[in-house]
Structures are given as structure tokens and as C-alpha cells.
Amino acid sequence: MSASPLDERRADGGAPLLDIRGVAVHFPVRRGLLGRTVGRVRAVDGVDLAVRSGETLGLVGESGCGKTTLGRAVARVLAPTAGAVHYRRADGATVDVATLSGRALRGFQREVRVVFQDPFSSLNPRMTLLQIIGDPLRSHGIATGSELEDRVAEMLTRVGLSPRYLHRYPHAFSGGERQRVNIARALVVRPRLVVADEPVSALDVSVRAQILNLLRDLQEEFGLTYLFVSHDLSVVESVCDRVAVMYLGKIAEVADTAELYARPRHPYTEALLSAVPRPDPRLRDTGRRVRLADDLPDPAHPPRGCSFHTRCPHALPGVCDVAGRPPLLGPPAREEDGRRSVACHRASELDLAGLDLTEHP
Numbered sequence: 001m002s003a004s005p006l007d008e009r010r011a012d013g014g015a016p017l018l019d020i021r022g023v024a025v026h027f028p029v030r031r032g033l034l035g036r037t038v039g040r041v042r043a044v045d046g047v048d049l050a051v052r053s054g055e056t057l058g059l060v061g062e063s064g065c066g067k068t069t070l071g072r073a074v075a076r077v078l079a080p081t082a083g084a085v086h087y088r089r090a091d092g093a094t095v096d097v098a099t100l101s102g103r104a105l106r107g108f109q110r111e112v113r114v115v116f117q118d119p120f121s122s123l124n125p126r127m128t129l130l131q132i133i134g135d136p137l138r139s140h141g142i143a144t145g146s147e148l149e150d151r152v153a154e155m156l157t158r159v160g161l162s163p164r165y166l167h168r169y170p171h172a173f174s175g176g177e178r179q180r181v182n183i184a185r186a187l188v189v190r191p192r193l194v195v196a197d198e199p200v201s202a203l204d205v206s207v208r209a210q211i212l213n214l215l216r217d218l219q220e221e222f223g224l225t226y227l228f229v230s231h232d233l234s235v236v237e238s239v240c241d242r243v244a245v246m247y248l249g250k251i252a253e254v255a256d257t258a259e260l261y262a263r264p265r266h267p268y269t270e271a272l273l274s275a276v277p278r279p280d281p282r283l284r285d286t287g288r289r290v291r292l293a294d295d296l297p298d299p300a301h302p303p304r305g306c307s308f309h310t311r312c313p314h315a316l317p318g319v320c321d322v323a324g325r326p327p328l329l330g331p332p333a334r335e336e337d338g339r340r341s342v343a344c345h346r347a348s349e350l351d352l353a354g355l356d357l358t359e360h361p
């Protein structure tokens with residue numbers, strides 16, 4: 001049997017497709033009539049992370065921790081405040097996405113596409129599916145006229161929709177069908193990397209599996225790499241090869257999915273896992289649930305030292321809350337060639353509880 005495009009990509013030396021280094025995205029906080037800047041929201045605050053060719057890398061964390069902002073910076077929907085995003089092009093050359101402009105930026109935006117969360121608000125109600133899915137083909141100068149129509153019809157078929165729907169408007173479709181349209185719009189220009197931002201979170205549970213299966217099939221067919229953003233650890237466990245856990249703009253831990261779920265090494269990962277609902281009621285309330293105190297701190301004023309220390313059940317006063325002492329174990333929370341990384345002072349001494357994945361149905 002011949003190798004699929006994905007097999008070829010996975011075999012190409014393991015060099016990262018994307019290498020995110022020290023990326024920060026800060027938003028100004030403005031007040032008053034004159035809109036004076038009075039502070040900065042540190043939505044993403046120094047992220048090191050590699051995305052390997054052909055993998056699905058999950059990005060998880062509570063709402064507001066910076067997942068969407070990091071995904072947008074990676075896809076250059078917005079420009080990072082600091083840091084570099086090294087992207088390995090198909091010809092092997094590496095470019096820093098953070099510095100791209102003009103034609104080079106347009107070219108990159110064809111290769112890296114975003115699928116947004118909300119299938120209702122992300123589709124223009126006044127455009128037909130042909131216009132919606134055909135728009136990137138036209139704007140990137142790839143096809144026009146009947147060729148464009150043929151490509152859109154073919155793409156509709158690939159995402160499981162009939163080409164007869166070409167001239168219909170989004171309101172005629174269900175949430176799952178609209179998300180198929182979103183996916184078609186992202187993939188019609190044949191990207192290499194897709195940032196899928198909570199692609200099934202707004203959908204009924206009954207259609208989630210169908211959309212996840214579609215994403216998996218399209219990954220094989222087109223040899224795609226996914227950065228899969230989600231707050232839902234059950235979904236991430238079912239689709240991701242590796243997982244990065246994000247907290248208040250930083251990466252807390254990165255590991256292969258099975259490793260991370262069975263043996264978390266960061267207290268925040270343990271807390272997230274302990275909150276995953278179990279299908280079997282006997283497995284609930286075994287006393288393992290780690291309740292997180294309070295809400296996520298304000299990203300305009302992150303706690304000093306380890307930013308998780310205000311909620312961490314294992315925090316050591318005088319160690320974890322010391323300013324200028326970032327919680328790093330070995331290398332910064334940065335993963336290279338199978339080494340997992342953890343941003344916690346106490347990672348080597350703590351014995352944390354994971355999930356027995358055989359508990360899942």
C-alpha cells in the first residue's frame with residue numbers, strides 16, 4: 001500500500017512545522033474619554049511550543065487562559081507583541097511568521113487556516129455556500145468562474161455535503177452542517193496547518209463525533225497538521241497526539257496525550273483532569289477531585305512567581321510565590337523530541353493523580 005501524505009509528513013525527520021518561541025500577546029487596557037492606556041492584559045505571556053508535522057497538538061485550559069489568542073497569533077490573524085513563530089515552508093525554508101507582511105503574509109495565510117468555534121456567527125448569512133467557500137479561492141487568486149465552482153462543489157462533497165447546496169444560504173443548515181461549511185472554507189485552499197479553535201464546543205453532543213471523525217479523515221487525506229484548541233479534556237483525549245496545558249498565558253505542561261492523562265506532572269493538569277466527568281457513577285467522588293479555589297486571576301495582574309500559586313493545593317510559600325523565580329523544571333515548558341516538559345518547581349517530588357483511561361466508555 002502506498003504511503004498517505006500524512007505518513008510522508010510524519011516521516012520527514014520530526015522537525016517541527018511550527019516552532020513558537022517566547023511568544024507574547026498583550027492587549028492594552030484603555031480607560032476614559034481619551035482612551036488612555038492604563039495597563040496590559042497579558043493574554044499570552046511567553047510561550048515556547050513546537051508543533052510537529054502531521055500531528056494533532058491539543059491546547060487546553062480554562063476559558064480566558066489565552067488559547068484563542070495564541071491560536072490567532074500562530075495563524076497571524078494578529079501579530080504577537082513579542083517572540084517568534086518559526087514556520088517551516090513546504091520547500092524546507094523557515095520563516096518567522098511574526099515578521100511577515102505583504103505577499104509573504106498572504107502566502108502564509110493560505111497555508112495556515114483557522115476553523116472558528118461558532119458555526120452560527122462565523123458564516124455571513126447573506127452569502128451562499130459557493131460565495132463563502134469560494135471566497136478564499138478568489139482572494140488568493142487560485143480560481144475563478146467555473147473552475148472555482150467545480151472546486152467548491154468538490155470540497156462540499158469532501159466534507160459530506162451535497163454539491164446541490166452550492167447556491168443555498170447558511171440559515172438553511174444545522175449547526176453540524178454549518179461547521180462542515182466552515183471546514184470546507186478552511187480547507188479549500190489546501191492548507192498545511194489548521195488551527196481548529198473549539199471546533200465542536202458549540203455543537204450538540206450527538207453531532208460532535210461526526211465532526212471530529214470528519215476532521216480526522218481530512219487530516220489523513222490532505223496530510224494536515226492540527227493545532228486543536230479546546231477546553232474539553234474528553235474531546236482532546238479522543239483526537240490529540242500530544243497536549244499542551246495552558247494557564248494564564250503560559251504553558252504549564254506538554255506531553256504525549258496518554259502520558260499526560262495517566263501521569264500528570266503539573267498540579268494544574270491534575271486539577272483539570274480531576275474535573276473530567278466520569279461515565280460510571282461509582283467512579284465519581286472518590287475524593288480525588290481537586291477543587292480549584294477562586295476563578296482565574298486577572299491576566300492584567302498575574303500573580304508573581306508561579307502564576308498558579310494562588311490556586312495550587314501544593315504551593316510552597318517562599319518558593320512558589322517568589323517574584324522573579326519562574327517555576328521551571330529542567331528546560332522551560334518547551335518540548336523537544338519526546339521529552340515532556342513541566343513548569344513547576346515541585347514536579348519531581350509530587351505524586352499526582354491522573355485518569356485511568358480504561359474508565360472511559
Ligand SMILES: Nc1ncnc2c1ncn2[C@@H]1O[C@H](COP(=O)(O)OP(=O)(O)O)[C@@H](O)[C@H]1O
Nearest residue numbers: 027041043062063064065066067068069070299
Ligand atoms: N482583543 C482583545 N482585547 C483585550 N483583551 C482581550 C482581547 N482578546 C482576548 N482578550 C483577553 O485575553 C485573555 C485571553 O483570552 P482568550 O485568548 O480568548 O482565552 P481562551 O480562548 O483561552 O478562552 C482574556 O482575559 C481575554 O479577556
Ligand code: SF4
Nearest residue numbers: 306309312320344345
Ligand atoms: S510551582 Fe508551586 S504553585 Fe506552581 S504549580 Fe508547582 S507546586 Fe504549584
Ligand SMILES: [Mg+2]
Nearest residue numbers: 067068069198
Ligand atoms: Mg477561546
